[in-house]
Amino acid sequence: MTGLRVENLSYAYGARQALDGVGFRVEPGTFCALLGPNGAGKSTLFALLTRLFTAPQGKIEVAGHDMARAPRKALRQMGVVFQQPTLDLDLTVQRNLSYFAALHGLRGARAQARIEAALERLEMRGRLGERVRDLNGGHRRRLEIARSLIHHPKVLLLDEPTVGLDAATRHAITVHVHDLSRRKRLTVLWATHLTDEVEDADQLLILHRGKLAQDGTARQLRGGLGLADHFLRLTGQAA
Numbered sequence: 001m002t003g004l005r006v007e008n009l010s011y012a013y014g015a016r017q018a019l020d021g022v023g024f025r026v027e028p029g030t031f032c033a034l035l036g037p038n039g040a041g042k043s044t045l046f047a048l049l050t051r052l053f054t055a056p057q058g059k060i061e062v063a064g065h066d067m068a069r070a071p072r073k074a075l076r077q078m079g080v081v082f083q084q085p086t087l088d089l090d091l092t093v094q095r096n097l098s099y100f101a102a103l104h105g106l107r108g109a110r111a112q113a114r115i116e117a118a119l120e121r122l123e124m125r126g127r128l129g130e131r132v133r134d135l136n137g138g139h140r141r142r143l144e145i146a147r148s149l150i151h152h153p154k155v156l157l158l159d160e161p162t163v164g165l166d167a168a169t170r171h172a173i174t175v176h177v178h179d180l181s182r183r184k185r186l187t188v189l190w191a192t193h194l195t196d197e198v199e200d201a202d203q204l205l206i207l208h209r210g211k212l213a214q215d216g217t218a219r220q221l222r223g224g225l226g227l228a229d230h231f232l233r234l235t236g237q238a239a
């Protein structure tokens, strides 16, 4: 199994059950949208998948590596874009990326080639020398996505990566990542509460009150309804 596999994950904050027996698979080359209203458990799931929290039960497998038994191998195959930006604003694009490359043991010409290729994919190559503080919100987000690809992960996790961006930028970034998943056979898990970021052919996981309410293609799940209406009917909350 080379994509992402999750079995029976649960997590509680004291008496509050945030996740309850969640399991799913995402195959290579698949863009999978994780949709859930506020408080559904998306961030908790991301914290478990990225090993910020340790899963008290269940199983996580990343590109065939078990997160509990071989965490380093599993994490090496994972790229992550967190909800909160984690760039150093006072460094240039180049310095931000070379620092990250070095953390993954990449240096010199090899690191530089990876950096330039990642920026190229996100149409950011011309911005190597710019300070991150001088970039707009959309370019900062693209830079974080470029950074998450430098070590050539097989699985890419993004937690509400378009928060705070305008509609056109949001659309451009969503299109880019869909394209990446197809062309690079990347396994993508994209958490959002915005139904317009989901394409009909995407795998869709709907998380509601800590449980996985639905898993299928967006087209199958929404049936004759628009996805926003389907989501509202299922969760009682507008997307």
Ligand SMILES: Nc1ncnc2c1ncn2[C@@H]1O[C@H](COP(=O)(O)OP(=O)(O)OP(=O)(O)O)[C@@H](O)[C@H]1O
Residues within 6 Å of the ligand: 013, 016, 017, 018, 036, 037, 038, 039, 040, 041, 042, 043, 044, 045, 193
């Ligand atoms: N540190 C915490 N302590 C106690 N309860 C928490 C904590 N973090 C989250 N929760 C609760 O766990 C549940 C799931 O929260 P989580 O942040 O995972 O949801 P989410 O789907 O990411 O929501 P959002 O879209 O608002 O970010 C919620 O009921 C939330 O109130």
